[in-house]
Amino acid sequence: MNMILIPSWLGVAAFLHLLVASLEDLKVILTLWPPDTKVFLGECLLLQCTVEGNSTFGWRYRWFRSEPGASRMEKSPRHMLSGGSYSITAVTSEDGGRYWCQAQPNGNATEALLSRPITLNVSGLDPPSLTLAPNSRQLFIGETFTLQCPKNLTNSSVWVQSQTLTNHLTKLSDSMTATCSSQNNPGRSGTCVVSATRGHSGLYWCEGAGGRSNAIHLTISSGPVIMRTPVYSVPQGSSTVLSCRYRKGNYTKSTFFRNGVKAYTCNSSGVGTETKLTLENVGEEHEGFYKCASQDGKLESPQSWLSVKRNLFSVDEPASSSSGSWIWVVVSCIIMILIPLAYLLIHHLRHKMLYTHSCWTIPGEETPAGGLPATKQDGTEVQWDLSWMEMSNLLSPGT
Incomplete structure (x- = not known):
């Protein structure tokens, strides 16, 4: 038994040695x-x-x-x-x-x-944007779509990195199914009109003087149905339209799925090959992968991503809340200073009004003959030591 095992182990060791040598x-x-x-x-x-x-x-x-x-x-x-x-x-x-x-x-x-x-x-800066028409991440084979480079990228060209061919990078103007213009005119953006084939699935972007545009991904499908979602991010709070598009036939109702879960069932607006779904007040909860299927479930599209662009205030929320807390601190300090000042001011005015009122003569009443009682004004005390009559005599003219 040992005589049999030893050659076996030697064979494995030799194989590993060759493997390591080849990996180097x-x-x-x-x-x-x-x-x-x-x-x-x-x-x-x-x-x-x-x-x-x-x-x-x-x-x-x-x-x-x-x-x-x-x-x-x-x-x-x-x-x-x-x-x-x-x-x-x-x-x-x-x-x-x-x-x-x-x-x-x-x-x-x-x-x-x-x-x-x-x-x-x-x-975090907005990139020069590549324009796509129609605005959809998925297209049928044979459909025509247009790509236009940003105007601020001079001498720009459209590039495609095809997923069907490994590391296959070409300038779109070299494609037999694409017609590109203005590729070499300074100050003008490149535009390509493409008749979609399977080889056109992949990444697209523009390169020119000053850099490149954003990259978008297109899927060219030969299947019976596609899920059309916008290729660009939808601003939060806005509305957008998704559509389930059939290559042929008449489908009056479609089911829409989000992240694999049934989310909506929509009726077609008329006789045709497209069922639309309108999303109002788009939020983060709407982001995800969408696909659609016919009512009987026999036809199903590939999934397509819907991206939602967050508003600036939601991104800067921590900074806003921080500045808000500082504002509350300042307001609180002001209130703590103003309340005592207001109290002192009111107390002073009240004192002044009471003092003035005590010196007024009330019409229709006789002045008491017995004299006016002494009046105390907070910390200052004034005494009327003479009777009212004596005071009157002293103030009388000719005395």
């Missing part, structure tokens, strides 16, 4: 799309982990994130993993930090390769 020739590369570590609020990003070198191994991937003040990453529906791809939908300020990936050969639990980290710096 490999390198894990982490790539960011768009290729700019300064990222904007509300845009879409893609991180791709690839192994470079001659290798016949199958790979499995793990992702890591380190952010200031946090020991681990909280799960978010906006962060989606798919093998060597890590996508972030609608970037928020919490998405800043370092990201890296690990590649491990299938069947090996000990050897692994790490990439170098990429640090994302989220900018």
Whole structure:
């Protein structure tokens, strides 16, 4: 038995030795799309982990994130993993930090390769905005859509990073199904009219003199139904329209799901292939992934993200509450000073009124002959020692 086991263990050791030697020739590369570590609020990003070198191994991937003040990453529906791809939908300020990936050969639990980290710096400034028409994250194959670069990006071109082809980055003007104009005219933005194909699913952004625009993500579908949500963030408190659009047929009622849970059932406004859902007074509770299905449940769209843009006052709420507390402190101090002053003023006026009233002669009444009683005025005491008659005689003229 021992004679059989020893060669087996030698074979395993030899395999591990060859595995380690082959891993030394490999390198894990982490790539960011768009290729700019300064990222904007509300845009879409893609991180791709690839192994470079001659290798016949199958790979499995793990992702890591380190952010200031946090020991681990909280799960978010906006962060989606798919093998060597890590996508972030609608970037928020919490998405800043370092990201890296690990590649491990299938069947090996000990050897692994790490990439170098990429640090994302989220900018709070509004980016130059890429314009899309129609304003929808999902489109059917064969539909036409238009992309226009921001006017303040001169000599700008539209770039697409296709998800169907790994690391496939091209200028959209090179596509046979896209017609682009004004790409090289200074002071004018680039515009591309595209007939959608499956290869057009992916990230789009503009690059020109002075930087790049925000990146948006489009999904080109060959399925029977799509869920149309705005590609840009909807301002909090406003209204927006979502629609369930069928490629063909007549569907009078559709069911809308939010984060996998049935949320709304809507009737079509007429005979057609589209059912619309209007959301009023949009808030944070409306944000999430939406999908729709036909009334019988046989047709179901891919899910599509609805992003809500927070108002400025909600972002600055801690600072506002802090300044508000200071205002209350100042008001309280003023009140504590004014109340004693008001009391003293009222007391002084009351004293003055009483003193003046005691000196007035009341019409219709005779002055008492017996004399006027002594009057005390707070801390000062005045005595009338002479009788009223004697005082009158002293004041009489000719005396």
